[in-house]
Amino acid sequence: MADTVPPKGLDDRGYIEREGSLTRVPDAFRPVVAAARERLQDVFGARLHSAYLYGSVPRGTARVGRSDLDLLVALRAEPTDADRQAARVLGAALDKEFPQIDGAGTLLYGRARLLSDLERYDLGWFVACLCTPLLGADLAAFLPRYRPDSLLARETNGDLALFLPRWRERIAGAEDREEARRPLVRFMSRHLVRTGFTLVMPRWQGWTSDLREMAEVFGAYYPERARQMRTAAEYGYEPVGDPEVLHSYVDDLGPWLAEEYTRVHGTKAPRPD
Template sequence: MTTSGDSRGKGLDQDGCFVREGSLERVPAPFAPVVAELAARLATRFAPDRLVSSYLYGSIPRGTAVPGVSDLDALLVLRTDPTGSARTAGGPTEADRAAARAIEAELDAAFPQIDGAGILLVAEERLLSAEERYDMAWFVACLCTPLSGPDVTAALPRYRPTSLLARETNGDLHRRLPGLRERVAAAATQEERIRLTRGVTRNLVRTGFTLVMPRWGGWTSDLVESAEVFGHYYPAHADQMHAAARAARHPAAYPELLDDLLNGLAPWLADEYLAVHGAKTLPSQGP
């Protein structure tokens, strides 16, 4: 692991700005049919005047996906709905969400090489707003791979691994923690708990990494490397973060870990994040 200020090998270019981490050329061969079918189903389910652009993110466009283990992650940028009510105008409609859920289920059923599919929806107007400049817009610009349509983030300024970026991406754990505990307590099935374990542990590892990202001076989406980088700066909590990284990959193997993390590592991480970077400007609303 590189811990010096040198940005080489840390996901940055020679100017210290983020390099987009994925590409369609890196999609592993077993997942190429999944990506092709996703593009085909998007074209069928979403009208051209509704869907602006689609993106892939996660292990598949990074080229690190493992058949039977990895999931498919996609993000759709939608135009403002001119017929929507005040509640839905500018954001995804129920019809949009239903179409996305149907595609998720169809792909998961058709392709054993993926362990589930997830499609995020966001309105173009919101994505390019000032409030999302260092959160969702950064995510799409740096961590998402264009699949179809124009890259709507092409005109945005370049990003660097700053404290501002750290604050606006993950500086809301203290707000989300009570809700996470409620969702875990309410989980009624093992499948639901496994899904929560995967999602929460991924988020905790990434939050731990972004806590130290400005000091490390780079970016990685690899959960194991993220935990290693975090542990370099916070050795007292390294074992917990490594356990979270393992559970993010194999959540079913750690049935009791989620409760331990939400009552131990997570509250400490939330407090430390506030002390180092401050609170996110606006509460996270989700795509």
């Protein structure tokens, strides 16, 4: 059954096609994108090398009042604490001003890191395949084309085991607050579904960013875990505040997935941070 799933998200040579485009941004989100473009220039000025959109907004699947605005900024030098604070202030201002979005976040990196050998199959791939150019010269011109192979799987999500202790700490800190648990469920659900998908991606030979489709593809190869992953995909879109969901992630699904990932693809190359 699994081998009959048609490949998606690849060009006719088997490379992952870049998803997203400014032409796909829904009309309701165009004022937000325009404001982000203008304000990023104001905030970072000449230090800004390039900026990108990623996520549901450039894919054209964003939901008014439910989706967030995701940005990635490449600076000409490594970001400082002041840069990170400025990005947080910008995100908060956009979120407050535009009811179309439910939050705004900015990933900040130096150009050199994004183009480094260490990040070629992680952040580099992310920029080249999952990010839509918004400002400046596109770094994808300096990056290779990517296939859905085991190397890409290892370097994108082969570090889940490192995250689980941190997740347990975050869960403990939100134990008595449902409003804090709900975003944790959303974040961890999405991370687990994407990790489950990239575990089987080289066998499926395709790419998708749709959580439900990711869960279905995973379930074709691991039917004994299919229901858990489908449920996680739903919580990735519509999170609940149930603490039992979080504990199941760090006590059952997460540890199993981390062990299986290491067995199949190995461990991601260590990063300094």
